[in-house]
Amino acid sequence: MVTAPLGTDGYVVAVDVGGTSLKGARTATGGEVLETVEVPTGRGADAVDQVLSLCRSLAGPRTVAVGLAVPGLVDSDRGVVRYAANLGWRDLPLRDLVADELGLPVTVEQDVRAAGRAEAALDRDGAGGSLLLVVLGTGVGATVVFDGLPVVGDTSTAGEFGHVVTRPGGLACTCGQRGCLEAYASAASIARRYHAAGGDRSATAAEIATSVDPLALQVWQEAADALGLALAGATVLLDPAAIVLAGGLSRAGSRLVDPVHRSLQQQLAWRDAPPVRLSRLGSRAGQAGAALVAWEAAAALGTGRPAGRTPAPRLRR
Amino acid sequence: MVTAPLGTDGYVVAVDVGGTSLKGARTATGGEVLETVEVPTGRGADAVDQVLSLCRSLAGPRTVAVGLAVPGLVDSDRGVVRYAANLGWRDLPLRDLVADELGLPVTVEQDVRAAGRAEAALDRDGAGGSLLLVVLGTGVGATVVFDGLPVVGDTSTAGEFGHVVTRPGGLACTCGQRGCLEAYASAASIARRYHAAGGDRSATAAEIATSVDPLALQVWQEAADALGLALAGATVLLDPAAIVLAGGLSRAGSRLVDPVHRSLQQQLAWRDAPPVRLSRLGSRAGQAGAALVAWEAAAALGTGRPAGRTPAPRLRR
Numbered sequence: 001m002v003t004a005p006l007g008t009d010g011y012v013v014a015v016d017v018g019g020t021s022l023k024g025a026r027t028a029t030g031g032e033v034l035e036t037v038e039v040p041t042g043r044g045a046d047a048v049d050q051v052l053s054l055c056r057s058l059a060g061p062r063t064v065a066v067g068l069a070v071p072g073l074v075d076s077d078r079g080v081v082r083y084a085a086n087l088g089w090r091d092l093p094l095r096d097l098v099a100d101e102l103g104l105p106v107t108v109e110q111d112v113r114a115a116g117r118a119e120a121a122l123d124r125d126g127a128g129g130s131l132l133l134v135v136l137g138t139g140v141g142a143t144v145v146f147d148g149l150p151v152v153g154d155t156s157t158a159g160e161f162g163h164v165v166t167r168p169g170g171l172a173c174t175c176g177q178r179g180c181l182e183a184y185a186s187a188a189s190i191a192r193r194y195h196a197a198g199g200d201r202s203a204t205a206a207e208i209a210t211s212v213d214p215l216a217l218q219v220w221q222e223a224a225d226a227l228g229l230a231l232a233g234a235t236v237l238l239d240p241a242a243i244v245l246a247g248g249l250s251r252a253g254s255r256l257v258d259p260v261h262r263s264l265q266q267q268l269a270w271r272d273a274p275p276v277r278l279s280r281l282g283s284r285a286g287q288a289g290a291a292l293v294a295w296e297a298a299a300a301l302g303t304g305r306p307a308g309r310t311p312a313p314r315l316r317r
Numbered sequence: 318m319v320t321a322p323l324g325t326d327g328y329v330v331a332v333d334v335g336g337t338s339l340k341g342a343r344t345a346t347g348g349e350v351l352e353t354v355e356v357p358t359g360r361g362a363d364a365v366d367q368v369l370s371l372c373r374s375l376a377g378p379r380t381v382a383v384g385l386a387v388p389g390l391v392d393s394d395r396g397v398v399r400y401a402a403n404l405g406w407r408d409l410p411l412r413d414l415v416a417d418e419l420g421l422p423v424t425v426e427q428d429v430r431a432a433g434r435a436e437a438a439l440d441r442d443g444a445g446g447s448l449l450l451v452v453l454g455t456g457v458g459a460t461v462v463f464d465g466l467p468v469v470g471d472t473s474t475a476g477e478f479g480h481v482v483t484r485p486g487g488l489a490c491t492c493g494q495r496g497c498l499e500a501y502a503s504a505a506s507i508a509r510r511y512h513a514a515g516g517d518r519s520a521t522a523a524e525i526a527t528s529v530d531p532l533a534l535q536v537w538q539e540a541a542d543a544l545g546l547a548l549a550g551a552t553v554l555l556d557p558a559a560i561v562l563a564g565g566l567s568r569a570g571s572r573l574v575d576p577v578h579r580s581l582q583q584q585l586a587w588r589d590a591p592p593v594r595l596s597r598l599g600s601r602a603g604q605a606g607a608a609l610v611a612w613e614a615a616a617a618l619g620t621g622r623p624a625g626r627t628p629a630p631r632l633r634r
């Protein structure tokens with residue numbers, strides 16, 4: 001369970017703003033989810049109205065803060081969504097919009113970073129709150145978390161792990177490069193490659209993961225190998241305590257973790273691979289991270305218990 | 318100039334324990350180097366005795382702490398040099414040895430991380446104390462610095478950037494892998510590849526860097542391309558504010574920086590490359606970093622001015 005800092009009282013509202021659905025929750029200090037609401041996501045201004053109305057419906061007199069997890073390019077310091085293709089948002093001052101509407105402190109965090117914070121918070125005893133989270137979905141994203149804090153980067157674009165080149169001169173990627181990890185290891189690429197090679201055209205990545213068709217095995221193994229190479233590069237540079245796999249492909253469970261770990265170890269001749277495991281929070285990670293940043297915002301403002309009992313918030317990088 | 322935290326008075330002793338020479342200095346609060354001593358490095362127990370005697374000779378009544386920068390695998394938390402091949406040290410409790418001898422707080426930091434700290438401290442206004450430092454010498458090492466603190470990693474092996482695979486199936490590396498960055502872009506590899514291809518067998522990497530021989534240009538360009546690819550991977554994941562090049566090869570100046578930046582940009586189709594620049598401290602970076610960690614140790618112990626005027630130290634990850 002992802003818990004709030006001790007000494008903060010009340011509730012927070014946490015919303016995971018996904019491209020498919022908005023998942024809202026009201027969460028207590030101990031991390032207990034008291035109420036949840038899920039609605040299909042609209043586009044553009046409609047989606048903004050949905051976020052506002054979801055926050056209003058979940059907030060009550062004891063709500064101390066709001067946390068929002070949003071996909072895309074997010075400037076958390078200013079609370080601005082710089083670009084979210086699936087939502088049709090560009091340079092949207094989401095923090096101020098919600099804060100003005102609700103009169104509460106609001107924190108906006110990118111969804112992958114929010115998920116990484118939540119996984120690291122769960123894991124603080126094990127990996128010391130440091131890990132590399134990789135989200136394998138339609139695309140491939142990641143976040144590097146140190147001591148519970150995600151690396152945001154100088155231009156807020158850290159974690160674009162899908163565009164690490166794993167096969168120089170390889171398959172074309174949507175980003176304009178060739179050989180990107182995402183061209184081999186995203187759900188979309190796995191399905192596309194399997195179909196193009198003559199596989200059953202109705203098969204999804206999830207089905208390819210569990211198929212015994214030699215073609216499916218090959219496409220899946222190539223995805224694991226590309227991921228293993230990219231993870232080897234990250235391991236060599238950062239020596240993470242754990243590598244955590246999330247996103248739709250992670251539903252393949254050990255069919256994903258085992259070949260990825262094996263491939264990572266094969267591509268690290270001189271050291272042991274770090275542990276590779278599945279996300280513990282799964283599809284709830286974004287929302288749990290949104291709750292976490294809301295609690296931090298509440299603690300920072302001294303909401304709730306007297307200041308002496310409110311721990312200093314972990315400041316963002 | 319790398320300065321001490323405000324409010325700490327006195328001097329620190331800083332020693333950069335290199336494989337070739339020990340560079341010791343006595344440094345004041347403002348970062349001024351008051352005295353330096355350099356001696357050729359012995360091996361094993363001799364090198365330990367040299368460190369102790371250098372520290373004794375530089376310390377005085379107003380010395381508040383000692384900082385040591387050491388190559389190899391360094392556990393800074395415990396002050397233990399786990400392995401330093403060039404010095405013949407293994408599992409050496411260097412911090413306690415020096416602390417017992419001098420009766421002062423001692424901090425031991427790995428030399429690349431020490432250099433990264435010092436570069437970041439100089440740069441705090443520009444890149445916010447966050448950067449990727451790459452040391453191109455006989456081997457290739459690196460450190461990732463966030464907010465002035467280097468990433469140490471779960472097993473203290475972060476920064477082994479020389480063993481990022483840039484050419485899958487490529488040249489054999491000493492680590493047992495194929496295609497490592499170090500097999501293309503270290504000074505030793507550049508010279509070896511040039512000689513093996515029929516180039517002048519007396520030419521050093523520095524000479525190859527400035528040669529107009531087409532073979533030299535090709536070997537140098539291949540080094541820059543391997544480095545550009547490895548840096549592109551790190552940029553995509555971490556979005557660093559700056560990439561800083563150090564070590565012997567950095568003496569090539571713009572002959573190194575320009576092709577590396579160009580290659581990095583060519584391998585990042587979808588975003589601008591971060592700035593690439595030379596180390597500002599050059600061969601003094603390790604010693605400056607040793608002074609910095611010494612000042613931090615002094616501040617942490619409340620040495621010097623009254624506690625209220627001593628800033629909280631930056632804690633290690």
Ligand SMILES: [Zn+2]
Nearest residue numbers: 163173175180
């Ligand atoms: Zn790409």
Ligand SMILES: [Zn+2]
Nearest residue numbers: 480490492497
């Ligand atoms: Zn290697």
